[in-house]
Amino acid sequence: MARVFSGIQPTGDIHLGNYLGAVRRWVAVQHEADALFCVVDLHALTLPRDPTELRTRTLELTALLVGAGIDPEVCTLFAQSHVPEHAELAWVMACTASFGELRRMVQFKDKSEGNDFVSAGLFTYPTLQAADILLYDTDEVPVGDDQRQHLELARDLALRFNGRYGETLVVPRHVIPPVGARIMDLQHPMAKMSKSRESPQGTIGVLDDPATITRKLKRSVTDADGEVRYDPVAKPGVTNLLTILAAVTDGDPEVLAGRYQQYGPLKADCAEAVVEALRPVRQRYAELRADPGATAAVLATGATKAADIAGVTVERVRAAVGLTPRQRTALGPRRGRPGTLVAMADTDLATRARTLLTEERAGLLGQLVELGDDGDGASFDDGHADSSQVSAEKGEVLVLVENLKAQLREVDRAIAKIDGDVPDASFGTCEECKEPIAADRLEAMPATRWCITHA
Incomplete structure (x- = not known):
């Protein structure tokens, strides 16, 4: 089954043209491919945004996609900023691209023309987009003509990287999406319906x-x-x-x-x-x-699934370019809080993994105690004049809490497998194909359930 990646920015309102032209197609694709759908909130930062509005729109867009039929149990739906590997690989891609290539991007010329301030992020936007795609060993990227140039750059960067360092990145294929309904503006029917048009x-x-x-x-x-x-x-x-x-x-x-x-x-x-x-x-x-925790749980689950794939890709890239191996903390490379270093020495893998998992579990429990089961341990200025900001901040904390709970469930299951308490699964065996998981993957992510093929 081909792996497909698509992204959408949490800016502007989703209109009928978006829904009929793209979102309904995503709903179908999730049943035909291994689909990843990403709310690309980092891309939104290329222009100044109101922080409260960006947080709110990210949650609203997630809820809208699920409402439209995107099933988090079938596909992987997540927020770009919840998987830090996007930013890490974007830097490597920025070091792989040339200044001339980025300067020739048509969208940069169009969006920067006539503006007093042009962010460096707008200039390097295509390298982050390339990282989004390459991070997940993507096979197919369905994009229209407006994004074709960026995808070709992503392909060029993957080929150049592989040429320098050996076969490391999957080179994606461009797929022309099926022609959806072309919905025009109701007042100006010669122009496409658009969330940016003043109509x-x-x-x-x-x-x-x-x-x-x-x-x-x-x-x-x-x-x-x-x-x-x-x-x-x-x-x-x-x-x-x-x-x-x-x-x-x-x-x-x-x-x-x-x-x-x-x-x-x-x-x-x-x-x-x-x-x-x-x-x-x-x-x-x-x-x-009406239930902010539900949207938070969707994003937390999606981020966990996405990070399982992204972490392995980044480790391959780091090894290829010559970066020294990271010493894993008790919370792993993607966790924000420091813990006790556990070196992967020449001892039994299951024993080493259990030590790491036990310490990670303690760290997760500590964070959950601090935040409270429903985020009520976090402090908010409920008297703040901007109530929408307080609401957005509470939603953000709920996302974090649900993410921590999801991580804790995975850690507990992995420990139980090591202890032989999961009848239908054993540590180090893929739960999908029942084949052994590669040792380097287990060392990087001891809580993983799947081999790289089925992640």
């Missing part, structure tokens, strides 16, 4: 209420001749309505055109169909946002 009446947000959706569609621009037919050139407004109706009902826009003699009934049916198509998305989203 609020022409854009349908996935979370818009039914009355708003109906109003926008009934006021959409058509033309004066009154004939309903599918003709993108001569009748872009009417064609857009037929395209939307066909997309949400799995119909054919040209066939649908034959059912209408007037614009009014077409607009009414289109509004009703869109409202019904988005209703379950809004309902599931509302459930998740």
